Amino acid sequence: MIEVKDIKKTYKTGDVEFEALSGVSFTIKDGEFVAIMGPSGSGKSTLMHILGALDKPSSGTYFLDGKDVSILTDDELADIRKDKIGFVFQSFNLLPRTTVLRNVMLPLVYDGIEQKERENRAKKALLLAGLDEGHFLNLSNQLSGGQIQRVAIARALVNNPSLILADEPTGNLDSKTSEIVLATFQKLNKELGRTIILITHEQDIAEHADRILFIKDGLLEERATHIKKIASQIIKHI
Amino acid sequence: MKNSDLLHETYSALSANKARSGLTMLGIIIGIASVIAMTAIGQGAQNSVSASIQSIGANLVMIMPGATRSFGGPSGGRGGAQSLTVADADAIASQVSNVAGVVREVSSRAQVVATGTNTNTSIVGTEASYLSVRNVAIDEGSFITSQNVTSGEKVAVLGPTARDDLFGVGATGVVGQTIRISGAEYTVIGITVDKGGSGFSNADDIIYIPYTTAQRYLSGNKYLSEIDAQATSSDASTQVQNDITDLLLSRHNISDPTKADFNVLNEASIIATASSVTGTFTTLLAAVAGISLVVGGIGIMNMMLTTVTERTREIGLRKAIGAKRKDINKQFLSEAVALTFIGGVIGVxxxxxxxxxxxxxxxxxxxxxxxxxxxxFCVSAGIGIIFGYYPARRAAQLNPIDALRYE
Structure with a gap:
């Protein structure tokens, strides 16, 4: 359960203040598949960093599973990321020259879990993410883009997180592999009840989610109103 | 993060770039190896200096005459005075405690002739106790006896170099032959064992005769040129030195010790002086080697800074999946320490x-x-910690968002 209340984030460079988020509020229930969509510069990356406990809001509160994340220290945030959040990045960020299995086991290393248990959990996560067992001992740089992203999804799954955050996960993939990766997310959401937040700037990618939060100039717009706006613009043009 | 994971991460990070790790380690290897080798060589030099000093006799206290002094006139130089007498030596032997033996000596140089060849060598007039006090052994024949001394016989014991010069290298059957020292005939009664040494202070280029004979035929007076006393132990040598000084001052009626007409040298203090000189050189050598060790450490720091920059995205990812600052810190610090430690082992x-x-x-x-x-070992591990600390801290303090975006 995610509860974001009136989150603001201001960056200061020299004398210039820039407000990336100007009061964002929403709630995401467990098991939802939500897309956060917006053009570049809209504040969606900033929102993703806050939701991913990589950054803290300037004001407002962020409750993740009933815990206020906005007031934690750096080390406590690291613990939240370790226990509750799984990341999937646009640029994959796998360790080079390292086997698929070790890449997926990496989050468990910081959790102090036994080697045997790590392997079991990593294999399970890899199968869930749709990677063949034959690739488990391959080095990460021997895989195709689609396979790499599935390894990254497995890595995001392995610590059993409350929330999977996917930041432009198909940005570096062709449309066919994109479909497969998005299908993987849908499967994880429908069959396993995972909460997934998909951050993207593309409409057709966002439409794979059940709900779309549209963000522009640091403010959230309900998807419905956005459609109305487009509709009214279309009507104007006619 | 478990220690086994830390080891594995360190191993894979270092082996991922073997050439760079190896070259960086080389700096530490050279540094440690030169420190070890230089101190070993310095220590060896110190031992050899002490051993060669000790070869002139153990726990030796040497008494030499002081400078000749005449009011207003020039100094005759140390050892020039005629101030030591046989009676002084007798008094030392009977009145100073912890003295194992006393040797009377009358030294000079003279021309020596034998079977047509001749040489100029040092002639030491001495007595039987010389053997034990001055650490000399007889190879062939016998040494000067107290009988020889009492009756002032013209007998000579040759050092091996003097024997070689007079009778040919390694000549045999020399005992019983006759040599001429300053014109007088002496019978060779023995050859001493080779002591080693060369150059100006060759302990083997020497001829021993009874000191009474030397007084009569060579120096022509009743004085001694040196008295050697052997202390019973090295601990006692300072006491023996002080007692001899006091005894001779009173015997020579001198109240001001600075005006003494003799010098008392203690072998232990000579060794201490020589050791401090070689010790200084050892320190100097080790310091120069230590500089190369510091340069090696800078190499480690350089490599670790490069590694941190190269692996910024990896650090960002590790932080994103839950690594704390101390985990990142430990990881990079252990890479640096592993480099210096392995380098240290190879260097040793x-x-x-x-x-x-x-x-x-x-x-x-x-x-x-x-x-x-x-x-x-401690220094190499310490260098790893010191020079690895800053890069590791830099890695640990990276902001995960910036690190993930880093191109």
Whole structure:
């Protein structure tokens, strides 16, 4: 359960203040598949960093599973990321020259879990993410883009997180592999009840989610109103 | 993060770039090896200096005449005065405690002739106790006896170099032959064992005769040129030195010790002086080697800074999946320490091999001390921590968002 209340984030460079988020509020229930969509510069990356406990809001509160994340220290945030959040990045960020299995086991290393248990959990996560067992001992740089992203999804799954955050996960993939990766997310959401937040700037990618939060100039717009706006613009043009 | 994981991460990080890790380690290897080798060689030099001083006799206290003094006139130089007498030597033997033996000596140089060849060598007039006090052994024949001394016989004992000069290298059947020292005929009664040494202070280029004979035929007076006393132990040598000084001052009626007409030298203090000189050189050598160790440490720091920059995205990812600052810190610090530690081990082995080579080639008997090895290990691990600390801290303080975006 995610509860974001009136989150603001201001960056200061020299004398210039820039407000990336100007009061964002929403709630995401467990098991939802939500897309956060917006053009570049809209504040969606900033929102993703806050939701991913990589950054803290300037004001407002962020409750993740009933815990206020906005007031934690750096080390406590690291613990939240370790226990509750799984990341999937646009640029994959796998360790080079390292086997698929070790890449997926990496989050468990910081959790102090036994080697045997790590392997079991990593294999399970890899199968869930749709990677063949034959690739488990391959080095990460021997895989195709689609396979790499599935390894990254497995890595995001392995610590059993409350929330999977996917930041432009198909940005570096062709449309066919994109479909497969998005299908993987849908499967994880429908069959396993995972909460997934998909951050993207593309409409057709966002439409794979059940709900779309549209963000522009640091403010959230309900998807419905956005459609109305487009509709009214279309009507104007006619 | 478990220690086994830390080891594995360190291993894979270092082996991912073997050439760079190896070259960086080389700096530490050279540094540690030179520290080990230099201290071993320095220690070897110190041992050899002490040993050669000790070869003139153990726990020796030497009494030499002081400078000749005449009011207003020039100084005759140390050892020039005629101030030591046989009675002084007798008094030392009977009145000073902890004295194992006393030797009377009358030294001079003279032309020596034998079977057509001749040489100029040092003639030491002495007595039977010389053997034990001055650490000399007889190879052939016998040494001067108290009988020889009492009756002032013209007998001579040759050092091996003097024997070689007079009768040919390694000549046999020399005992019983006759030589002429300053014109007078002497019978050779013995040859001493080779002591080693060369150049100006060759302990083997020497001829021993009874001191009474030397007084009569060579110096022509009743004085001694040196008295050697042997202390019973090295601990007693300072006491013996002080007692002899007091005794001779009172015997010579001198109240001001600075005006003494003799000098008393203690072998232990000579060794201490020589050791402090070689010790200074050892420190100097080790310091120069230490500089190369510091340069090696800077190499480690340089490599670690490069590594941190190269692996910024990896650090960002590790932080994103839950690594804390201390985890990142530990990871990079352990890479630096592993480099210096392995470098230290190889350096110690290399340094030991160099010392062994120096000893094997007979240049010097180098001695590798356990303390220098332990010190080298501690220093190399310490260098890893010192020079790895800053890069590791930089890595740990990276902001995960910036690190993930880093191109």
């Amino acid at each position: 082995i290399l340094g030991w091999l160099i010392s062994f080579g120096v000893s094997y080639l007979g240049i010097l008997q180098a001695s590798v001390s356990v303390s220098s090895i332990i010190l080298a």
